[in-house]
Every structure is written in structure tokens, then in C-alpha cells.
Amino acid sequence: MEQFLTFGIVGLSTAAIYAVIGSGLVLTYVTTGVFNFAHGAAGMLAAFCYWQFTVGWGWPVPVALALVLLVLAPGFGLAVERVLMRPVQHLGEAERLVMTVALLSGAIAAARWIWDPNVPRPLGTFLADRDPLHLGPATVTWHQALTMAVALAVAAGLWFLLNRTRTGTEMRATVDDSALARLTGADPTRAGRTAWILGTQLAAIGGILIAPTVALDASQLSLLIVSAYTAAVFGRLRSLPLTFLGAVVVGCVESYLTGYLPQNDYLPGLRLAAPALLLFLTLLVFRHPRLRGRERRLVRVPAPSLRGTAVFAASVVAFALVLATVLGDADLVTYGPIFSLGIVALSYVPLAGYAGQISLCQLSMAGIGAVVWGHLGAHGQLWALPAAIGVSAAAGALIAVPALRFSGVYLALGTAAFAVVLDRWIFTLPSFDVFGVRISLFDQGSVDMVGPDLFGLRLDSTAELTVLASVLLGLASLGVAWLRRSGFGRRLIALRDSEAAYATLGGNLLVAKVLVFALSAGIAGLGGALYGMQQQAVTAEQFNLIAGLPIFLVAVIGGLGAVGNGLFAGTAFIGPNILIGLASWTQNIVSVLPALAGMGLGHSPQGLISRFRGQWEPLGRDRTALSALIGVLALGWVLRLTDVVNGWTLLLGSLVAAYAQRAYASRSRQEPDVPVEWWGIRRPWRPQDEEVLARGTAGG
Incomplete structure (x- = not known):
């Protein structure tokens, strides 16, 4: 007593x-x-x-x-x-x-x-x-x-x-x-x-x-x-x-x-x-009351063209090839995860960008994929990679069933709670038996990881794994773009706009949520497995809730509805490590950057990718400028491979050439004055046009 x-x-x-x-x-x-x-x-x-x-x-x-x-x-x-x-x-x-x-x-x-x-x-x-x-x-x-x-x-x-x-x-x-x-x-x-x-x-x-x-x-x-x-x-x-x-x-x-x-x-x-x-x-x-502040300004999610996404996917692979041939093994361990963590960030696009479901446990799903690959693919068995995706997808579907009762803040709380349960309990368990099957997670330590055996070709070097991750990021981006253009993708957009209307029109909320949670978790599991391969060993701490918050923030900053968010988020999350290479004292500054960028969300709620796309679109449409830029980049790559220039010269020269060609393309494609009644028809509709029209009608 x-x-x-x-x-x-x-x-x-x-x-x-x-x-x-x-x-x-x-x-x-x-x-x-x-x-x-x-x-x-x-x-x-x-x-x-x-x-x-x-x-x-x-x-x-x-x-x-x-x-x-x-x-x-x-x-x-x-x-x-x-x-x-x-x-x-x-x-x-x-x-x-x-x-x-x-x-x-x-x-x-x-x-x-x-x-x-x-x-x-x-x-x-x-x-x-x-x-x-x-x-x-x-x-x-x-x-x-x-x-x-x-x-x-x-x-x-x-x-x-x-x-x-x-x-x-x-x-x-x-x-x-x-x-x-x-x-x-x-x-x-x-x-x-x-x-x-x-x-x-x-x-x-x-x-x-x-x-x-x-x-x-x-x-x-x-x-x-x-x-x-x-x-x-x-x-x-x-x-x-x-x-x-x-x-x-x-x-x-x-x-x-x-x-x-x-x-x-x-x-x-x-x-x-x-x-x-x-x-x-x-x-x-508990039954939850209607959330105060539930009203939200919906962001339009355009349907990407498959041709444009294919070009983007090829660019991702080309970027990885440049990194793999320019950087050494030590640097690739640092910068190679641009593509694997980019896949984890891409998992937010169908879940949050299309379906409007907020999840804070995507990195935990990546941890499940990593640990499954670490144990089932211990000798590089290729079939273990689909198994890692499948187990992660099953975990995502498991979350979706109770999540049917959640929305908004409550859904974020539920997924955060799930991540904490994994962090503090499930991932810390020693090996145990279930119906005679031995289940091992992180074994209260680290899990060694190896590269896959791709039809007799063993991919185990950092360069090979970087290129593999980029190829899979490109394919995943193509798949997400196809999903947006499919009937299921349009139903997910309708689900995001109004769950009540979606159900009233005959949509099955349970099926839709289970499928999209499973899909996004499977994508995250793929990213986690690739990340583990690149790191060669992973621990549970690398996949906890706190570690996942910066990735979530960077994905939101990029724009959750953009297919290019994977590459953007991976680059924005890993890229600042360049500063640490220059000066080790900048490590703390780099760790704060995602949070500072997230705090600036109010200035660009649409996401940065749409802004970048508008700024760089003239270059993509100008064949002369684009061809010249590709030629300059190829020449710089060759000069770097022959040790004529160093990596910093290649980086700075590429940036200068890109911005110069963008400026040239923008000047050469200046649009003539278009009457207001033809905006959106003879020239693309711009976000600021709405404000101009509102002021004009108010003044009248």
C-alpha cells in the first residue's frame, strides 16, 4: 500500500x-x-x-x-x-x-x-x-x-x-x-x-x-x-x-x-x-469537435505532363552521374543521400499534396524500409527491395485505418504519436519470435547494410548506389506524375478538397485513405532502404520524429503538390552541408536552416518550386539558350574529369552559365502587351493577375 x-x-x-x-x-x-x-x-x-x-x-x-x-x-x-x-x-x-x-x-x-x-x-x-x-x-x-x-x-x-x-x-x-x-x-x-x-x-x-x-x-x-x-x-x-x-x-x-x-x-x-x-x-x-480554423485556402495542384516529367527524371540521373564522377567516396557519402532522402520527401506529394493528409511519420516509414532491407537483403538479394517497400506500405495502411477518424491537427498528432511509439519502443526491441519466425529490428544497436545484387552485378560502391538512387527517384517521380493524371489521382484531389463531398458522391474514404497511406509509406520505405545502403549502417535514431521534422519542412517549402519536390527537398536538405565542408563551425547554422526556411512559409505559401518553374521556364523554351547551357555544362564536366578545373570552379562556372542563359532567354522571350480579357489565353495566368483585376474592378 x-x-x-x-x-x-x-x-x-x-x-x-x-x-x-x-x-x-x-x-x-x-x-x-x-x-x-x-x-x-x-x-x-x-x-x-x-x-x-x-x-x-x-x-x-x-x-x-x-x-x-x-x-x-x-x-x-x-x-x-x-x-x-x-x-x-x-x-x-x-x-x-x-x-x-x-x-x-x-x-x-x-x-x-x-x-x-x-x-x-x-x-x-x-x-x-x-x-x-x-x-x-x-x-x-x-x-x-x-x-x-x-x-x-x-x-x-x-x-x-x-x-x-x-x-x-x-x-x-x-x-x-x-x-x-x-x-x-x-x-x-x-x-x-x-x-x-x-x-x-x-x-x-x-x-x-x-x-x-x-x-x-x-x-x-x-x-x-x-x-x-x-x-x-x-x-x-x-x-x-x-x-x-x-x-x-x-x-x-x-x-x-x-x-x-x-x-x-x-x-x-x-x-x-x-x-x-x-x-x-x-x-x-473521443469524438472530436469541428476544428477551429479548419477553413483553408486550397492550393491548385496542376497535372504535370509525362513528357516534362520524363525530361526531369533524365535530368535527375544526369545530375547523379555528374556527382558520381566528380566527387570522391567520402563526399558521396555526404551528398549521395540527396536522392534517397529525396524519395522520402517525394512520399509527401501523393499523401499531403494530393490527398491533403498531414503525416509526421514518413521518416519512420523509411526506417521500416531500411531495417527490412538490412535483414532480408543482407546478401544483396534483389527481392528484398520490393519486400521493404511492401512491409512499409503495410505499416502505412495500418496507420490509415484509425486515421479515418482523424483530420487536420488530430491527424498530425496521431502520426506524430505513431512515430514516437516506434522511436521509443518498437525500434528498441531486441529480436523476438512470432509463430516461429525470428523478427529482428535494430537489435538495440545498428544494422549493417549492403548494396543490391542487380542480375549478377553487385552495386556496392558509393558512386553506383548514388546513381541507383537517382534512377529510382526519377522512376518514382514519373509514377507520382502518372498518379496525378489518373482517375485515382483526381479522386485524391477531390478527397483533399472535401471529404464530406467525396463520400457523398460515392467515394469510399477508407479505401482511398488506405491506398494513399500505403503508397506514400511504400515510397518512403524505398527511400529508407536506399539511404541505408548508402550509409552502410543505420541506427534507430536516424529515423526518429525529430530527425524527420526538417525533411517535412523542406518538402512543404518546396510545394507538396510538385512532382519535382523529391529532388528539391533532397538538395535543399543535404546541399547546405557544403558549408560544413568549408568551415566546421557552420554545422549548427546548417541545422537551423530548415526551420528558418519553414518560418518563411508565409511569404510563399504556394511553395518555391512553382516560383522556380516560372523563373526558369523561359530557358526551357529557348532552344538556343538551352543548347548553349548544356554545351557549357558538358565542357565543364569534361574539364573536371581531366583535372583541368577543380570542383568549386565547376560549380561556380555552372551557376554563372545557368543564370546568364536564363537572363538571355527571359529577355528574348518578353511577351507583348496582352489585353486583360486575354490573360490566361494568349499568355499564362499569373498569381499577381488576380490582385490586379481586383484593384481594377474596385477602382471602377
Whole structure:
């Protein structure tokens, strides 16, 4: 009984922290319509700053708390609302979600940059010098008592704010109807700003309270928010009392699993994955209200021509041939994954770009493909590659069945929970038997990988594997382009536009979602297998949720509906490693770049590929300029192969030649003035034409 009470008290103190963090999450969501995936990262940064002030610099605890909670946290929340979220508030739910994911990834990268993750940073509990309290057979530390008291104070303070103050009335009115609230004299912008400030302060309080009981690690502290996610979803993202109740359930489940879970090699990861499993189960069990901010501005997804895609696929292979012949083995290990990770990024196109299904576990699917190839293709058996694709596709289909109940933010939460379960439990399992079949994953270490045996030809060099990955990226791009032009692709676009309309017109939502999830997971599994071949050995950490966020961000930045997104994302993700080769101190800068680019999404919600296509299209249509550019590039390649020029000269010369020929083609193909009534007929329709027409009609 004493042990039961002890673990119960530990669970309640942990639940108090989850309640504080979850209440801030709910407060932000119900006021602004933004589900803040970076909420835990704000608490993580606050915990690191508190450690720096108290332990690193020896400041008094009251001064450090005042600076973090009253200055830094409100300033951070205000900056996020003003600089990041307000510019995308008029966009759709997906764009706002991507912005918070970018903030999460950037905060983790920045924390690792500032505070070396290899240096331990212990943080003492509050009032550790006082004797603990005794409640019957149970013992309560002052830190635990303080934590529960803070949670009660937060609950009372939020109730008073929302029900007894004008600011709270404005916040509740903004939730119901912001336009109507504005007519009554309320200020929705001020209400949203207040919510961001208070939400960040609550995250900071939770981060500081929980940091002494866990390792001060950027990823671990940021992912502790999964438990707060569960509490918030338990409260339907709108009810603070239910959020506190959900926090109690999560905290006690975690504590009792720690105390009573049997000790063996297979269950330790279950305790770590318990919050994510509870989140997934909560999403399945509860009916979810219509998401606030569900309206979104749909992005047109043009059907690519098969001829143009074929030319693009050939260009991908040509690019790989140049890299394979110009770079050495060491450099190819670094830059060769442009094509394999590009395939992983391409998997987002049919899933998110065509079908509108947000997934944060595509790199986990790639991990499944890698581990299947590592074990079944241990001797290069070619049949193991389709097996890796098939097993990954089956895992994707498994996700799709429960995902039928999810949409928008809930789907992102569900797939993130699935990724965390794989990271913390499934991928950490030792080998086990199922019906007499030996199943091995990462075996709590690394998996060695070899290249395939292609009809008697063993592909095992980095150059050969780079070219193989490029060929498969080109073929996958062709397949995705064909899918967009097919009847199934058009049905996926209809599914993205309106699931209700799709079902009303006779579409089967379950079949459509299972197929598209399986297809995208299979593509990701192919990319993961190729990536493993290029790396020669992989670990589970290379496929976790945090590692997958930058790839997701780069894919979104490129444009989820563009077939060329695979090459773009792979190049944008791997290419900046050139800076690390020039100066090793730029490694931290490179790790932050995807997050910074994601934060700039509001300036180009259509994606960068469509912009690049418009800028470079004149060159593709000018045969003279294009032929001259191809000739210059071929000459430079030959000069590099004969060691007349070095790699940097080839790179810079190619860029100068490309931009020069583009400028020439643009000048030579300047279009004559076309009357407004012929826009879109005698010349292509441009995004800015809509604004010009709107201003013209308004002026009339």
C-alpha cells in the first residue's frame, strides 16, 4: 500500500506539470485556432535559461525565475505571435501547423547550438534542503507539493481570467466569432496576443518544474509535451477542467507503469512510449469537435505532363552521374543521400499534396524500409527491395485505418504519436519470435547494410548506389506524375478538397485513405532502404520524429503538390552541408536552416518550386539558350574529369552559365502587351493577375 501511495503521489505531481502545460496549449488553441506543436519547446528553452542563470552563472533563484517567467517567456510568446503567426493567420490550418513545427525544430536546433548536448546539466529541485512531508505511509517532497500547488493556482487564475475579467471575455468572444466580437468593441488581435503570452508562460512554468526530474536534453524536454498533448486532447482542445483530468490520468499511468511494469528486455520502452500510446488511444476514443480554423485556402495542384516529367527524371540521373564522377567516396557519402532522402520527401506529394493528409511519420516509414532491407537483403538479394517497400506500405495502411477518424491537427498528432511509439519502443526491441519466425529490428544497436545484387552485378560502391538512387527517384517521380493524371489521382484531389463531398458522391474514404497511406509509406520505405545502403549502417535514431521534422519542412517549402519536390527537398536538405565542408563551425547554422526556411512559409505559401518553374521556364523554351547551357555544362564536366578545373570552379562556372542563359532567354522571350480579357489565353495566368483585376474592378 505504501508503494502504491508513493507512486500515486509521484503521478499526481507529474500530472500537475502536464496540466499546467496542457492548459497553456488549450488556451492558445481556443483563442487563436493555432495548435502549437512548439509549446513544449518553449518550456524547454525556459528550463535551459533557468539552468544557465542559476547553475551556470550562479544567480539567485528568485531573480532567475522573475527574469524567465516575467521577461523572457512573455517576450518569446509576443515575438512568435507578431513575427511568425500573425502573417499566416489568414492562411489555412496546414500552413499554421507547419509554422509551429518549424518553430519546434528550430528551437531544438538552437538549444543544441547554445548548450552542448554532450555536457550534463543537472538541476536541483526546489526547496531540496527542507525535510519532506509525511502523509501517512507516503512521503511528499516540497518540490512535489509546490508543483501541485502551482497547478491549483494556475487553474484558479485561468478561471478568474476567463470568467471575471474583460480580457477573458474578449478571449472567449474571439473563440465564438472574431468578426462579431470586433463589432462589439473587442480586439481579437489583443486577445490572441494575450493568449500567446500566457500560453508561453505556462509552458515555461511546466518546463522549469519538470526539468529537475528528467535529463536536461533539448529533444527529451520538447517531446515531454506529448503527455500534455494527451491531456489537451482529453479536454477536446477546449475544456480546461477535462484537460486537468486528462493530465491526472496520464501522470498516474506513467507513474504506475514505472512501479509495476514487469522487468524484461521488451517492456522498458513501453513505459517511455506510454504517453504517445495514450495520445493515440485518446484520439481514437473521443469524438472530436469541428476544428477551429479548419477553413483553408486550397492550393491548385496542376497535372504535370509525362513528357516534362520524363525530361526531369533524365535530368535527375544526369545530375547523379555528374556527382558520381566528380566527387570522391567520402563526399558521396555526404551528398549521395540527396536522392534517397529525396524519395522520402517525394512520399509527401501523393499523401499531403494530393490527398491533403498531414503525416509526421514518413521518416519512420523509411526506417521500416531500411531495417527490412538490412535483414532480408543482407546478401544483396534483389527481392528484398520490393519486400521493404511492401512491409512499409503495410505499416502505412495500418496507420490509415484509425486515421479515418482523424483530420487536420488530430491527424498530425496521431502520426506524430505513431512515430514516437516506434522511436521509443518498437525500434528498441531486441529480436523476438512470432509463430516461429525470428523478427529482428535494430537489435538495440545498428544494422549493417549492403548494396543490391542487380542480375549478377553487385552495386556496392558509393558512386553506383548514388546513381541507383537517382534512377529510382526519377522512376518514382514519373509514377507520382502518372498518379496525378489518373482517375485515382483526381479522386485524391477531390478527397483533399472535401471529404464530406467525396463520400457523398460515392467515394469510399477508407479505401482511398488506405491506398494513399500505403503508397506514400511504400515510397518512403524505398527511400529508407536506399539511404541505408548508402550509409552502410543505420541506427534507430536516424529515423526518429525529430530527425524527420526538417525533411517535412523542406518538402512543404518546396510545394507538396510538385512532382519535382523529391529532388528539391533532397538538395535543399543535404546541399547546405557544403558549408560544413568549408568551415566546421557552420554545422549548427546548417541545422537551423530548415526551420528558418519553414518560418518563411508565409511569404510563399504556394511553395518555391512553382516560383522556380516560372523563373526558369523561359530557358526551357529557348532552344538556343538551352543548347548553349548544356554545351557549357558538358565542357565543364569534361574539364573536371581531366583535372583541368577543380570542383568549386565547376560549380561556380555552372551557376554563372545557368543564370546568364536564363537572363538571355527571359529577355528574348518578353511577351507583348496582352489585353486583360486575354490573360490566361494568349499568355499564362499569373498569381499577381488576380490582385490586379481586383484593384481594377474596385477602382471602377
